[in-house]
Amino acid sequence: MDLSTLLGIAAAFGLMLMAILQGGPLSIFINIPSLLIVVGGTIGVTFIHYPFGDVLGAINVAKKTVLYKETSINDMIAQLMEFANKARKEGILALQGAMNDVSDEFLVKAMQMAVDGQEPETLRSMLSTEIEYIQQRHEKGATIFLSIAIYAPAMGMVGTLIGLVQMLQTMDDPAAIGPAMAVALLTTFYGAVIANIVFNPMAGKLKTRSQSEVLLKTLIIEGMQSILSGENPRIMEQKLHAFIAPKLRQSTFK
Amino acid sequence: MDLSTLLGIAAAFGLMLMAILQGGPLSIFINIPSLLIVVGGTIGVTFIHYPFGDVLGAINVAKKTVLYKETSINDMIAQLMEFANKARKEGILALQGAMNDVSDEFLVKAMQMAVDGQEPETLRSMLSTEIEYIQQRHEKGATIFLSIAIYAPAMGMVGTLIGLVQMLQTMDDPAAIGPAMAVALLTTFYGAVIANIVFNPMAGKLKTRSQSEVLLKTLIIEGMQSILSGENPRIMEQKLHAFIAPKLRQSTFK
Amino acid sequence: MDLSTLLGIAAAFGLMLMAILQGGPLSIFINIPSLLIVVGGTIGVTFIHYPFGDVLGAINVAKKTVLYKETSINDMIAQLMEFANKARKEGILALQGAMNDVSDEFLVKAMQMAVDGQEPETLRSMLSTEIEYIQQRHEKGATIFLSIAIYAPAMGMVGTLIGLVQMLQTMDDPAAIGPAMAVALLTTFYGAVIANIVFNPMAGKLKTRSQSEVLLKTLIIEGMQSILSGENPRIMEQKLHAFIAPKLRQSTFK
């Protein structure tokens, strides 16, 4: 699992638990009907907003993204430079053999298109369309998480309003006012936690991962197009290096 | 009816009702003048904002969208590939006969244009304009729903302010303060429910459906243009597959 | 006057008045100094933000837009098709005679340019520039209304803060606290009403009208360019139909 997500969740929830326990028992923060209206209500509203398929897709995207082992951009540049040299020496068809050792599906597809004899421009245009729709699918996942981060506090407010109205209508016993209001505030609390500690930052991680993936795929298109056009390897390396910070650039030319 | 919308509404309202009933009678949440000012006021403000025709159009768009049976993208790809093969073997005019079995009006129009001998570029440009204005009409529907989701809480706040001012001006009987404030809060509650459980998520569903429909129509343009240009079916399939996630792609070539 | 605006304002204010009267006398909602600070302050701030000319322009745009009698898009398509037939049969100069019966100034200008022998591309480019600046002027009007809808609640909050500070500084008589706070809340109430029931929805109507007008003018450009290029009337009709929903399309060809 993605380490920073794991540690972040542990830290945020741990510190919150500590703050709670330091001031009293945990039990006063647990109220099943309040949880039901916030969690259940948010799930309900999410299904009004999105079709089933999209919600399941978002869960999948999230799972894959968190488990995802990122490919180093430098490794990818090195691999593309190797293919460029191979193609220069042995011809473009030599990439056929190299494809078996490649795990990145997108790179395999690009190489297959190169071996099939596609024009550089066709390769760029078809793979760019593919990236565009990958981005759309990723964005849909992040958007669903963001929607949940909006609906959860809204359901929390609805719950608090229900609690307040009931408390105000039955204010006979002054001693009961405090605890009743405490319970009414719990739904707001649940909504804030769900939104700010879980779904907002998770939506952010989905977006960050999507950006890395798109950057890597754009690099692959750029590189394969250079290879197909038979561009000078030094120029090609300079082009690929533009994608990364200067101090990360490791030239294969000495 | 769209299942996830139905279940989502049932779940959200059911859980809210449960939370209400668990704390007291439902009757304290029903107040006709409060309902009138929020619901009626929101309708009034919506008609200041939008012409009659647009509001009726939005209701229509919403109805159709919720009842809409989505066409599978994979089925559409399969159908387009079949037409491509037919056109290659029997000529583009063979599509004339195939049009009777097609239910999608947009596809029928595209096929008619192909049979009429339009240039691939004209077909793309005219159908793209059509998609653009379809999107505009869909967007208008979703925008009206979003506006209602903004006006309802605003009217709720206006109602609560009216209630608060009246309560504060007549604070003779301390026992009456609680219930008066409870009633004042009801308009805020109605506004929050209307916005967050009905119109915000419904606007979201309209947008999601619009995106699926536009994706399908873009696929149709892409496919028909390939057919008209007499493109290699394998290339055409690769192009169409770029629209969907890799694991959903089913090649017709083995 | 635009009917939906009129009815919407009547409904929203009527329901608000009803809610007020049902709970007490109207007089407790009328406070001249509060009105002065919200209305006068908002006007003042609007003149800091916009030059005199722009504010007057916005009032004009609003007046014209609300009084504006919308041209049916279908009527415009029919008229353009008629001109197309006339031009095909009698030559483009025949439009000179037809110009007298046309009330739309933009259409008259487009026809004059056609009769003057402008190239189709020049006609499109000059009229497109014109649409662009019409849009800019409309947008400025709507933007001023939106600014007022932001400043009014802000001035309301300033007024409420003034009232609260004064009330808190002189809390000798507990019986006076309620009414003093009621008066302090009035400015917030005025701000909310001005923003949500008047200027936000009016800004919306300005935008909607502007969109209809731009759509109509874009249609005129599209049609006149087709006529000038001597395009096939069936193709021209198909092009113009792309602007409207399929079920509204009425072909002149049987």
Place this chain on the structure above:
Amino acid sequence: MDLSTLLGIAAAFGLMLMAILQGGPLSIFINIPSLLIVVGGTIGVTFIHYPFGDVLGAINVAKKTVLYKETSINDMIAQLMEFANKARKEGILALQGAMNDVSDEFLVKAMQMAVDGQEPETLRSMLSTEIEYIQQRHEKGATIFLSIAIYAPAMGMVGTLIGLVQMLQTMDDPAAIGPAMAVALLTTFYGAVIANIVFNPMAGKLKTRSQSEVLLKTLIIEGMQSILSGENPRIMEQKLHAFIAPKLRQSTFK
């Protein structure tokens, strides 16, 4: 000075002062430490956000913009038409003599480029770049004003929180609670006034002025390019008229 700004500020502050004085002495709204934390804190935060040079630049832009005497677009069109006629009759070099009577620096530069024999396309591209960077500098000024309008209420809230915490920690004397809270609210009041009555609307005026200036400069480019290309004066006038509302257009041709 720009009249509407002056009158707007006078009206907004006058009405606010009236509302304050009508309810009690002005002195309860003046608290030096509160003023210091809001005004000083906002200045401090603004310098964290922007380099010294940018803040000084913004003050300059604001000063010039408010003092700025707007050139009428119609006058500019008349002047450009005059130059067009001169250039047609006496040749483009005749503009050399006319430059001495021109006060607009941008127009002088455009004329100099025309006299120097630049190509129409070079003139447009170089002057468009210039407009782009003028816009960037104007925008920076407006953005700084908007930032201040965001930071001032934030510092107001920080001040109020400080006051509230101190008041809540020392609630021995109930009679002191009201005045203490009144003082705590003052920072919120200052923040709201600074943001809503000064910096938000001033940022708006900067933007409006910038738009007028850019419109005028775009008109100059359009006109000089027409002159350089030796375009028909009637066509040129029609092009320039597209920039303004139909009823403001005054043709020089009868």
Place this chain on the structure above:
Amino acid sequence: MDLSTLLGIAAAFGLMLMAILQGGPLSIFINIPSLLIVVGGTIGVTFIHYPFGDVLGAINVAKKTVLYKETSINDMIAQLMEFANKARKEGILALQGAMNDVSDEFLVKAMQMAVDGQEPETLRSMLSTEIEYIQQRHEKGATIFLSIAIYAPAMGMVGTLIGLVQMLQTMDDPAAIGPAMAVALLTTFYGAVIANIVFNPMAGKLKTRSQSEVLLKTLIIEGMQSILSGENPRIMEQKLHAFIAPKLRQSTFK
């Protein structure tokens, strides 16, 4: 260190401290568990949102940006003009020798490409891609700071809700209510300070610096392309001057 940042932080924190000390001891504003939940929780949530590498990168970008010594645009224009004259007199290869005295890495790279004999268009396209990705990396840094400025107040609200619920559940001793609420408000206070006095303005400074850097690099591309194309130095200077305000322009031609 960047002076305005330093002075701004000193002023904002100094004034806040003054306001605090003037009303009571500093100690009532220091509460370790409250600090832990806001600071620690914000750090945790930031790591859920961003991968470790990105957060470290943001710290680096921030450090460099604050320490960064800005190059004067005028100096850069002068240097580019000097190179242009050198290249005109001694040929483009003469820039090889001049490269040793240049400290700006981006300018060195541009000169190397010119000396290597790249086409003007290739130079522009490759260096533009480089600027684009530099902007992306800068933006990521600013975005992380902005996220922290959103999460800190959110964690502050979560902390305040925890404190309120605990206080309301145990309202036996009325004297304890005030201090308990004061402590509950502290997390909101911490969140507001972290967001508004530290991370929001720092994100702003990162953006401002990034814009200056991009402007300088764009100027370098523009200049080197002029040099490579052997453009007239006067024209080149005019082009470069478009980047800065008229009154800052110092011509090298008298």
